[in-house]
Amino acid sequence: MTTKTMTMTGPVIKTALPGPNAKRVLEGDDRYISPSYTRSYPLG
Numbered sequence: 159m160t161t162k163t164m165t166m167t168g169p170v171i172k173t174a175l176p177g178p179n180a181k182r183v184l185e186g187d188d189r190y191i192s193p194s195y196t197r198s199y200p201l202g
Contacts, residue, residue: 171177176184187197
């Protein structure tokens, strides 16, 4: 019996960060949410 070692790899990123979906989320955050609210994610 042989065993195989599986290596874990992360996601393959094909676009510059932040990606297009994240940019839409950040634009909505800037437009609709008060800057006085704390965020659970860093905004640049």
